[in-house]
């Protein structure tokens with residue numbers, strides 16, 4: 001059954017997930033997908049890391065999406081992440097000024113990814129975080145996780161998720177590096193497996 | 201020893217039987233694949249072994265995951281949803297029209313959201329540099345498209361029928377013809393990447409990716425319906441495929457669009 005009757009009283013059954021597969025690379029990634037922060041914005045941060053499998057091998061074909069609020073904690077509802085040129089049909093990308101909050105980056109041949117975005121602000125009781133969605137060949141359903149930034153220990157200690165996951169919380173908190181970048185590795189399986197989330 | 205289709209068939213049957221037994225014993229219906237589905241060999245080292253941590257979204261309206269990235273008209277070019285008009289010449293193959301509605305679990309339309317598709321050409325070849333299958337490339341077909349859903353949640357693509365293609369999961373592995381879909385909902389929690397299949401494909405029982413959806417009814421929802429009213433006279437054959445997003449979302453009034 002693929003034609004859905006929205007008048008049915010019960011909840012409509014969902015469309016199953018499938019893997020993104022190996023061949024999305026010419027369709028989903030786009031130039032500037034990892035440059036989420038407006039050019040020269042003073043609140044820009046760099047986050048980066050590796051995506052690793054159960055043997056610690058890097059994934060050269062993982063796709064990462066990042067989604068986060070503005071530094072003041074408000075959520076942008078701004079389109080234009082992947083603008084197209086109406087004249088040529090080609091790719092224009094972001095306009096360099098507006099912040100859409102969303103970006104997409106494919107891991108490189110070494111399994112490494114990076115993105116530049118704005119430092120997220122806190123929302124409600126939660127410590128500031130970026131939401132992350134991971135796709136890959138071999139992954140039949142994408143995985144959600146979060147990147148929390150170190151620094152405000154009081155906020156991290158009060159965060160509802162971090163307090164629940166006990167000693168696994170370190171897998172959710174990026175490591176600040178000497179140059180101000182934040183390192184966040186994603187381990188899909190095994191030793192130091194990243195905490196992944198489901199939403200109900 | 202190389203993995204044969206017979207080996208994979210046995211594993212698929214065992215996973216299916218185990219699922220049927222779980223449901224018969226009272227376990228809930230599983231609408232999605234399990235991430236640890238061994239017949240699809242790439243899944244073995246790429247799924248978490250620890251249980252996911254559940255977040256009750258009804259208790260925290262501040263979660264950024266309850267909002268979705270926004271997309272608009274400026275994110276699309278005029279021919280983005282017509283994959284047959286992206287080059288100077290006509291692509292080879294049977295032209296098809298694919299249309300349907302994007303809905304949430306309550307059957308409500310998801311409006312103004314982005315749907316991206318990608319697919320092999322009519323010979324079963326992707327325009328991807330790492331693709332090894334030696335079927336011909338089509339200089340007039342890239343196989344990537346984008347559309348925004350309209351006020352009723354409807355989307356519309358014109359493309360060519362993709363071909364099946366071999367892959368390296370096991371000896372003699374062939375993927376049934378499919379179109380990949382990437383979909384955004386009204387909340388990031390509803391994010392979905394999936395694949396649409398065509399009716400009556402003889403490769404269905406052999407494909408560990410399709411069979412990873414062990415629930416028979418759920419698997420059927422990945423197969424489009426031939427819809428003669430969508431066929432364009434003298435031009436294309438029509439397929440109807442509705443997409444229903446899982447995951448919690450903001451309520452209708454909160455979302456406001």
Ligand SMILES: [Fe+3]
Pocket residue numbers: 021023320375378380
């Ligand atoms: Fe494919």
